[in-house]
Amino acid sequence: MPKISDEKRAARRAQILEAAWLCFQKQGLQATTMDDIIRASGLSAGAVYSYYPSKEELIVAAVTTSLIGLQERVEPILRSAPPSPDLFVEKITQAISDFTTRESYDLKRIALLGWSEAQRNERLRETIRGFYLAFRARLADVAVSWCNAGLLRKSASTSDVAKVVLAEILGFVVQSALLGDVEPRDMARGLQDLAAVEVDDGP
Amino acid sequence: MPKISDEKRAARRAQILEAAWLCFQKQGLQATTMDDIIRASGLSAGAVYSYYPSKEELIVAAVTTSLIGLQERVEPILRSAPPSPDLFVEKITQAISDFTTRESYDLKRIALLGWSEAQRNERLRETIRGFYLAFRARLADVAVSWCNAGLLRKSASTSDVAKVVLAEILGFVVQSALLGDVEPRDMARGLQDLAAVEVDDGP
Amino acid sequence: MPKISDEKRAARRAQILEAAWLCFQKQGLQATTMDDIIRASGLSAGAVYSYYPSKEELIVAAVTTSLIGLQERVEPILRSAPPSPDLFVEKITQAISDFTTRESYDLKRIALLGWSEAQRNERLRETIRGFYLAFRARLADVAVSWCNAGLLRKSASTSDVAKVVLAEILGFVVQSALLGDVEPRDMARGLQDLAAVEVDDGP
Amino acid sequence: MPKISDEKRAARRAQILEAAWLCFQKQGLQATTMDDIIRASGLSAGAVYSYYPSKEELIVAAVTTSLIGLQERVEPILRSAPPSPDLFVEKITQAISDFTTRESYDLKRIALLGWSEAQRNERLRETIRGFYLAFRARLADVAVSWCNAGLLRKSASTSDVAKVVLAEILGFVVQSALLGDVEPRDMARGLQDLAAVEVDDGP
DNA sequence: GATGAATGAGTCTTCATTCAT
DNA sequence: AATGAATGAAGACTCATTCAT
Numbered sequence: 001m002p003k004i005s006d007e008k009r010a011a012r013r014a015q016i017l018e019a020a021w022l023c024f025q026k027q028g029l030q031a032t033t034m035d036d037i038i039r040a041s042g043l044s045a046g047a048v049y050s051y052y053p054s055k056e057e058l059i060v061a062a063v064t065t066s067l068i069g070l071q072e073r074v075e076p077i078l079r080s081a082p083p084s085p086d087l088f089v090e091k092i093t094q095a096i097s098d099f100t101t102r103e104s105y106d107l108k109r110i111a112l113l114g115w116s117e118a119q120r121n122e123r124l125r126e127t128i129r130g131f132y133l134a135f136r137a138r139l140a141d142v143a144v145s146w147c148n149a150g151l152l153r154k155s156a157s158t159s160d161v162a163k164v165v166l167a168e169i170l171g172f173v174v175q176s177a178l179l180g181d182v183e184p185r186d187m188a189r190g191l192q193d194l195a196a197v198e199v200d201d202g203p
Numbered sequence: 204m205p206k207i208s209d210e211k212r213a214a215r216r217a218q219i220l221e222a223a224w225l226c227f228q229k230q231g232l233q234a235t236t237m238d239d240i241i242r243a244s245g246l247s248a249g250a251v252y253s254y255y256p257s258k259e260e261l262i263v264a265a266v267t268t269s270l271i272g273l274q275e276r277v278e279p280i281l282r283s284a285p286p287s288p289d290l291f292v293e294k295i296t297q298a299i300s301d302f303t304t305r306e307s308y309d310l311k312r313i314a315l316l317g318w319s320e321a322q323r324n325e326r327l328r329e330t331i332r333g334f335y336l337a338f339r340a341r342l343a344d345v346a347v348s349w350c351n352a353g354l355l356r357k358s359a360s361t362s363d364v365a366k367v368v369l370a371e372i373l374g375f376v377v378q379s380a381l382l383g384d385v386e387p388r389d390m391a392r393g394l395q396d397l398a399a400v401e402v403d404d405g406p
Numbered sequence: 407m408p409k410i411s412d413e414k415r416a417a418r419r420a421q422i423l424e425a426a427w428l429c430f431q432k433q434g435l436q437a438t439t440m441d442d443i444i445r446a447s448g449l450s451a452g453a454v455y456s457y458y459p460s461k462e463e464l465i466v467a468a469v470t471t472s473l474i475g476l477q478e479r480v481e482p483i484l485r486s487a488p489p490s491p492d493l494f495v496e497k498i499t500q501a502i503s504d505f506t507t508r509e510s511y512d513l514k515r516i517a518l519l520g521w522s523e524a525q526r527n528e529r530l531r532e533t534i535r536g537f538y539l540a541f542r543a544r545l546a547d548v549a550v551s552w553c554n555a556g557l558l559r560k561s562a563s564t565s566d567v568a569k570v571v572l573a574e575i576l577g578f579v580v581q582s583a584l585l586g587d588v589e590p591r592d593m594a595r596g597l598q599d600l601a602a603v604e605v606d607d608g609p
Numbered sequence: 610m611p612k613i614s615d616e617k618r619a620a621r622r623a624q625i626l627e628a629a630w631l632c633f634q635k636q637g638l639q640a641t642t643m644d645d646i647i648r649a650s651g652l653s654a655g656a657v658y659s660y661y662p663s664k665e666e667l668i669v670a671a672v673t674t675s676l677i678g679l680q681e682r683v684e685p686i687l688r689s690a691p692p693s694p695d696l697f698v699e700k701i702t703q704a705i706s707d708f709t710t711r712e713s714y715d716l717k718r719i720a721l722l723g724w725s726e727a728q729r730n731e732r733l734r735e736t737i738r739g740f741y742l743a744f745r746a747r748l749a750d751v752a753v754s755w756c757n758a759g760l761l762r763k764s765a766s767t768s769d770v771a772k773v774v775l776a777e778i779l780g781f782v783v784q785s786a787l788l789g790d791v792e793p794r795d796m797a798r799g800l801q802d803l804a805a806v807e808v809d810d811g812p
Numbered sequence: 813g814a815t816g817a818a819t820g821a822g823t824c825t826t827c828a829t830t831c832a833t
Numbered sequence: 834a835a836t837g838a839a840t841g842a843a844g845a846c847t848c849a850t851t852c853a854t
Contacts, residue, residue: 119231119315120231133382171370171371177322193360
């Protein structure tokens with residue numbers, strides 16, 4: 001077999017990653033054996049190792065690619081004129097749910113696995129950290145646009161709003177993965193109800 | 204008639220669980236070896252196994268006990284007249300943070316580990332599921348009380364409000380564990396800002 | 407099984423080392439698999455690894471123990487009033503040969519394996535180096551005693567004599583291991599013949 | 610009719626062998642992987658295998674070629690009127706040292722590796738054995754010439770003298786490879802001192 | 813002829829669990 | 834009841850060799 005083309009090579013990498021995803025979400029990151037992935041990929045051990053030099057690399061790649069895939073789906077929503085917070089959260093969570101449905105694996109489950117793994121894998125931790133920090137920065141921008149649009153009072157702390165919105169999105173992911181009975185629409189409704197709350201305004 | 208008293212037995216179990224917690228949060232659930240736990244507990248392998256017949260049992264016990272510990276701290280807040288949503292979320296997240304600070308282990312990290320493990324461990328999954336469903340039911344009760352107190356409009360979906368509030372709490376846990384820069388007070392402020400939003404009321 | 411006695415522990419280590427020796431000299435250091443040693447030792451993999459934490463450790467132990475065994479046999483010869491060089495070399499090489507015959511393994515073959523391995527194993531290299539340097543220092547002492555006894559001229563370089571004597575011993579080991587037809591007596595005879603040489607005395 | 614000329618073919622073989630030598634002396638025979646050699650040679654796996662059908666073949670070739678190279682350098686010394694034993698040994702060991710210095714690899718290290726490998730590789734063992742036996746036969750011839758020249762007494766056992774001289778040469782190789790502080794001149798001096806020894810003549 | 817991707821048996825090592833003492 | 838040495842089935846990874854292109 002002579003030199004393989006770049007596309008072929010990328011396809012092989014994708015094929016292996018796909019196999020890894022399937023195994024990971026079924027059995028978890030650590031509990032998945034390389035043999036599971038090798039068998040699922042249809043390749044030989046040597047071939048898999050020639051594309052990903054270690055299990056850790058495969059784990060990092062699986063989680064990182066998930067994050068990138070998520071980013072790609074969320075980006076257009078962040079870019080477009082963001083609607084009110086409740087509809088915004090609905091759109092984002094819907095994008096996350098859609099991702100899961102369309103692709104062969106569940107983004108939310110991979111997310112939970114990644115968070116867990118991040119606690120003992122510094123590289124993964126930094127990758128995930130960087131991703132969420134960047135995402136939250138984008139959410140803060142969105143909060144600013146809400147202020148400008150008069151949806152949020154001028155005195156609002158956009159960084160705190162971003163923290164809450166991120167919490168709502170991450171909390172949706174957790175709840176959806178563990179309980180499976182939460183829909184984006186539910187989030188929107190609950191947020192609308194909460195937005196109609198009477199609050200004692202802080203200082 | 205056992206040679207060892209019940210209290211002694213309970214104390215030993217607690218000692219082992221303590222050791223397991225420390226190891227689990229440092230290294231993760233799967234990556235922690237029984238030998239790690241055995242050494243940390245100061246007991247012999249046989250002794251540990253006589254109290255917990257398998258590693259899985261220890262994992263389930265560690266996660267379950269964490270959930271119970273959390274419940275104990277959250278219960279009084281649920282019981283007491285709950286304040287407005289933003290202050291309520293602040294109180295709950297504060298209780299979670301306090302738990303971490305006071306005890307020798309980090310509840311939030313154990314939570315993430317437990318969620319991840321739940322995906323391949325049915326027993327753990329059901330335990331966690333049951334816990335969060337019960338917790339969410341309590342949150343729905345709180346939402347009802349908010350309705351009654353006029354803090355929430357009568358038409359509010361208390362179940363959806365509960366979903367959102369749970370998401371905010373879980374999302375705080377995730378964000379705090381991964382990014383470490385989110386305080387209960389931030390959540391409260393962000394929620395206040397969001398509650399002052401102008402929304403198109405749904406039907 | 408409760409705590410094992412120190413003797414028992416030492417016996418087990420010896421049992422494993424014995425097995426390793428047999429395998430090593432039959433197949434070489436690298437080509438011997440841990441499984442070979444495990445099977446030869448009659449223990450389980452875990453047991454072997456609990457005594458020697460890695461194959462490298464076992465290799466170093468095997469070579470080091472050989473060196474120590476050799477030292478023990480050679481020491482009395484060094485200590486006793488050394489005879490003339492030819493008889494001294496005969497005695498030393500005889501001790502090396504005897505060692506091989508009496509024990510279940512061939513010291514000379516282990517030596518060759520060790521030298522080879524020393525080239526890529528720094529720890530082994532330093533161990534072997536230290537051993538031979540010490541041995542050569544002892545040979546220099548012997549050379550001094552030969553000077554004092556009038557067997558060597560006063561102007562003799564005892565360090566060079568030590569180098570030659572060590573070369574003769576090591577060369578005997580190589581030749582004996584590879585060709586198998588060299589006896590200590592042959593060395594003595596050859597040395598006697600050479601000692602009767604007419605030389606142009608250097609400056 | 611081969612597509613490639615014989616010279617080209619020989620050049621390729623030499624190129625591969627050169628690469629193998631470099632790897633072998635750096636990492637040892639077993640520890641060197643075919644991939645190491647392939648990369649060092651700058652050729653493809655298939656190409657290397659078309660010239661040397663197995664790793665063993667390459668090992669045997671590397672050792673054999675070393676022996677031949679050595680022979681070529683030693684031959685003129687054997688052929689020329691050999692001086693006294695001490696000067697003869699100096700010349701031979703000097704030739705061995707020079708070989709190392711001039712070529713890109715260390716003959717002495719390859720020698721040790723070959724001896725070690727010979728113990729589990731019969732073919733190599735026979736090659737090496739044949740070489741050293743032939744060399745020793747030549748040394749015996751030299752010993753005869755010493756007798757004739759009156760440098761050695763008539764009663765001398767030329768075969769035993771050959772054994773001792775070979776031991777001195779091999780021992781120089783070992784000592785030089787492991788300790789690195791032995792010069793041909795040292796050997797000559799030590800031998801001169803030893804030749805001036807007073808011995809009880811054997812029968 | 814050459815290439816280098818692919819193979820897969822084999823390597824070292826770990827670790828949950830047991831059970832003789 | 835307690836101990837901790839022993840077990841042995843995996844697990845991650847390697848590497849000599851092949852063969853489709």
